[in-house]
């Protein structure tokens with residue numbers, strides 16, 4: 110409710126700005142037990158972005174593909190120009206100026222070869238981004254606020270250590286000792302009756318847009334799963350990025366009950382991925398508010414805002430509400446049990462699947478999600494475990510979830526269901 114009012118105020122603000130009158134937002138109220146925080150991720154600032162007549166010279170991050178529709182706020186072939194970064198941070202300020210904290214899960218640099226970037230460029234990119242966030246949200250409380258309240262803890266993991274491209278960690282069992290450290294932190298948290306949020310960049314499991322594409326080495330994927338299964342009773346949310354898409358991952362116990370959810374928030378960069386096998390994998394820029402219960406840390410709702418990049422380049426940068434989780438998927442909150450219902454709806458109803466699919470690319474790809482697409486998305490969300498994911502694929506994604514979406518198919522597949 111409060112966010113809706115804020116947004117209408119935002120739109121009103123634009124109209125009134127044109128006529129020179131200030132926007133009055135005094136009617137905004139906030140339900141006292143619900144607090145909120147921003148999650149932004151994958152800003153990927155491309156400092157080389159420049160509007161020129163030659164589409165091949167607009168930005169380095171487009172590689173060999175032309176930036177055919179380049180405008181002030183960017184191009185789907187490029188990483189974010191400064192105007193898009195600036196617009197996203199100011200949109201955050203207008204939509205929700207006073208969050209409890211901001212979760213910012215990395216990927217700041219453009220997709221250009223490392224040798225073309227260098228350490229100084231990386232540092233100055235991180236410096237510039239930190240600067241604008243600090244300028245717009247003075248106080249610099251990105252992830253710290255939670256830490257300063259007794260009983261609540263933010264566990265920040267560097268999961269880049271588990272990346273299968275990371276040659277430095279290939280022979281290690283526990284890079285930087287992070288798993289044993291996290292195990293200790295979570296054990297202490299349970300003893301101290303603390304509640305924990307986990308944030309990181311690269312998620313475990315699979316990329317929902319490319320079958321069998323995972324990021325972690327297998328042993329690290331297993332260790333991550335073990336960590337969550339062991340400590341789920343103190344973990345109230347996991348917030349990651351990296352995919353640039355909007356999705357989520359479910360964690361279950363050995364009895365198949367949902368115990369935790371990892372939210373994968375969409376990126377600010379619209380950059381079309383060059384991962385072979387992904388067709389037209391761009392997205393609209395997205396930013397996200399999580400509403401949570403201050404006492405229990407239960408995630409109550411997720412509200413995603415986005416910029417229609419095509420329209421923004423023509424008509425100016427106006428961020429809009431894309432969707433509210435509980436409204437769009439008809440669930441009570443964003444608890445693991447509710448997110449399991451969301452997944453069941455996606456798996457069993459084409460209407461929900463299609464809705465989820467359009468949100469997945471932040472309203473960029475509005476084509477139909479067919480049964481192959483459904484299998485990829487459902488299995489990636491349902492199974493973080495490598496082996497279970499492969500089994501899910503074999504079963505066409507249907508057997509993993511009760512009550513198939515085609516009635517006839519569901520009868521045939523219910524035989525397979527017993528095996529789970």
Ligand SMILES: *[C@@H]1O[C@H](CO)[C@@H](O)[C@H](O)[C@H]1NC(C)=O
Nearest residue numbers: 191192194195196199200426
């Ligand atoms: C950033 O965005 C704000 C709000 O739209 C605008 O007032 C400001 O001029 C922008 N700054 C830059 C450097 O684009």
Ligand SMILES: *[C@@H]1O[C@H](CO)[C@@H](O)[C@H](O)[C@H]1NC(C)=O
Nearest residue numbers: 191233234236237238240241
């Ligand atoms: C980035 O930071 C450098 C050094 O502070 C500054 O000179 C430059 O203008 C900044 N760029 C932007 C786009 O803010």
Ligand SMILES: *[C@@H]1O[C@H](CO)[C@@H](O)[C@H](O)[C@H]1NC(C)=O
Nearest residue numbers: 417418419420421423472473
């Ligand atoms: C984005 O804007 C373009 C241009 O105005 C429009 O054609 C398209 O339908 C919009 N997309 C969405 C999801 O609203």
Ligand SMILES: [Zn+2]
Nearest residue numbers: 151153216351
């Ligand atoms: Zn990224």
